[in-house]
Structure formats: C-alpha cells, structure tokens
Amino acid sequence: MKSRLVTLLVLLCAMTISNAQMRKWTLEECVTYAVDNNLTIEQFELDLEDSKIDASDALGNMLPNLNASSSVSSNTGFSINPTNNLPTNSTAFNVNAGFSSNVTLFNGLRNMRRLNRAKINAIASQYRLDDLKDDIRLSVANAYLQVLSNKEQLRTFEAQLAVTEQDLKRTKELVESGVSPRGDLLEIEATAANQEQQVVNGGSLVLISRVNLAQLLQITDYENFDIADEEFAIPPSDILDNSAKVIFDKALSFRNDIKFSETNVELAAEDLKIAKGANYPTLSAFFQYGTRYSDVTQIPDANGVPFTPNFTDQLWIFDGVSYGAQLNVPIFNGWSTRNNVKRSKIGLERAKVQLEQDKLALETNIQQAYVDVTTFFKAYEAAEKTLEARRLAYDYAKERFDVGLMNAFDFSQAQSRVDNAEADVIRTKYDYIFRLKILEFYFGIPISLN
Structure with a gap:
C-alpha cells in the first residue's frame, strides 16, 4: 500500500512540476478550442460549403449556356464535297467552327424552386453545424466539471489523510507510553x-478525467494538459424565476436543432413544388452559329470561272445562323411524375412529424432539466447539512477519543462518516452546477462558471 502511495506521490510531484510550466485551461478556453478544432465540426463546415456551391449550381441552371466547337479534318478517297454535297474521290482539308446557346424559358418554375431549395439547404446546413457546436459545448462543460470535482475530492482525501497521520503519530506515542492499547494503533493504521x-483512487480519477477532457478537445499531449486550479462555489442564478414553459417558449425561438427541423420542413415543401413542376410543359430557346472551310471548295467568279476562295473568305462566305424555340409537353411517363409528387408529399409530412417530435423532445428535456436543478440543489443542501452534523459528531468523538472515553474503532467510524459526507457534498455540488448550466443553456445563457 505504501509503495503505491509513494508511486502516486512521485507522480503527483511530477505533475506539480510540469503544471508550473504547462498551460492551465479555463472552461471558456476549452469550449472555444473544442469548437474550433473538432473534426466533426470541420466535416459539417465542408458540408456547408458544399451546400453553397449547390446554390450556385441552381442559379447557373437559370442562365443561358454558351458552347463553342471546332474541328479540323483531312479526307483521302471517297467523300462528300462540302460545296455541292456531291460524291468525290480526292484529298480534302476541312475546317468547321461554331458556337451554340440554349436557355430554358419555362419548366414549371422548377429552376426557380431548385434555387430556393439550395438557399434553404445552405441555411439548414448552418443550423445543423451550430447545433453540433451546442452539443460539444455541453459535453466539454460536463467533462470540465468532472475534472474539477475529482480534483476537489482529491484535495479533500489528502487533507483527511494528513489529519489521520497526525492522529496516528499521537496514538503511537500513547501506545508506547502504555496509555492506549495497541488495538487503537492498529485501528488508526487501518x-x-x-x-x-x-488518495490513490482520487489521483487516478483526476488523471482519467483529464485525459477524457483532452480527448474531447482532440489534444493528444495528455501529460501537459490540465485545467485551471480554481474552486467554484455554487454560482448565483435566477433561472428558476422562469417557469419551464417560459424557458421552453424561448428555446423554440433560437434553438438550432428546432431551426434545423423547421428548415427541413421548408426543404420538403420545395421538393413537392419541384415534383409538381414536372407536370408542366418545358419551353426552351436555342441559337447556333457555324462556318466552315474546305480546300476543295469551288465557286464561280464574276466570269463564271470556278475558283477556291482563301481561308478567311470562306469563313465569311459559308457562315450561317439558326435559332428557334422548342416545346416539350409531358403526356405519359409511366406515372413517374405522379409517384414523385406522392413521395414528396410523404416527405413533407415526415418532416412535419419530425419537427413535432423534436419540439416534444426539447420540451421533455427542459422539463427534466428544470426538475433536476431543483432536485440536485435540494440534494446539495441536504449533503451540506449532513456534513455539518457529521463534523459536529466527529469533533465530539475526537474529544472523547483524546481522553480515552472512545475506542479507536468507533472513532474511525465517525471519521469515515465525515469522509463520505464530504464526498457527497462535492459530488452533489458539481451535479447541481452542471444541471444548472444545462437549464441556463436552454434559456440562451452562454456556458460560464463565473
């Protein structure tokens, strides 16, 4: 046992030396770092950028396209003379060039709907990203408070051990002088x-909770990671001046998970409009320009003598344009459009149901958080009263033990009850603080221990 204690003390000393040089993280710093460096957040940020590109694609679909083309070829043997479209058997060098443009004039407003959908999807991606950040903030706060709780418990264990070691030293002197029986010494030693x-277990819990927090921050240098050495009392808060209904109503106005569900309903509504748009005719317009050159081209001059115009002249002579409009009317496509409309209606209803489920889940969580704050505060108050009573009983027991009116076993039991009561106070205090911060977070109050 002593060897384990020596090992832990050496480890704690090493930690103390390194802690003097390492950075001590506050809660705000941990939350900020987690949000800025979380890999899942980075992935969601990439999804957000991708959704913005989708909006650009949707806008581009509403604009005319423009394409240019050209070709160079040489034919030997049988071919068609491009001048008179008659068969010939010769070697010809040909050049063709042109450009074309198409634009959709009307397609049941689907392009407009796709643009609206892309914009809404970008907003939904932002809400999803912000909701993930909210979850990470709560997780970091919980892990941070766990480190604080374990550190405070370790300090309590160390203080208790220091007091017991003093009692052990005094009891040894009494046993050696024959005043107290050896059994008392054995009991104090136990x-x-x-x-x-x-102390050993408490030190292990501190290390483990620090590693857990570091992993949540995605920091791998565990040995040089620690939080600020601060003790936090119960923070003042008037959150319970508001009813759970008031907190819920406010949460509905800003919670990112609810906003995300609401935008999903809007997305589903746009999908339905897009699906219905396929029932309408599609009207498009086109424009084409082309020209060519061929070294076998023969045209008559002013005297009727055939000759081959040069390259530039042929490009001007043989250029031409074409333009027009095209109308496509959907008549029957195997019920594909009708079924897509039905699927979109189902998708819209599903999104509405999900929104109501998310609202119900939020209300349930707030109600539970509201009850937890009240319950854990009462548990903390009860633990403090118990600790006060245990300390009074311990002081009385110590007085009796010091004058030989209580044996070592009963005295150690009184001390053990104080130890347990102090541990309960620490546990219930941080349990209450975390539940309080959750409820405040639902009310829009940023996470802070100040």
Missing part, C-alpha cells in the same frame, strides 16, 4: 491505509 487508498 484508517490511514484506507485513506491512502482513497
């Missing part, structure tokens, strides 16, 4: 050994 075990 108590000290148990408290040494508590």
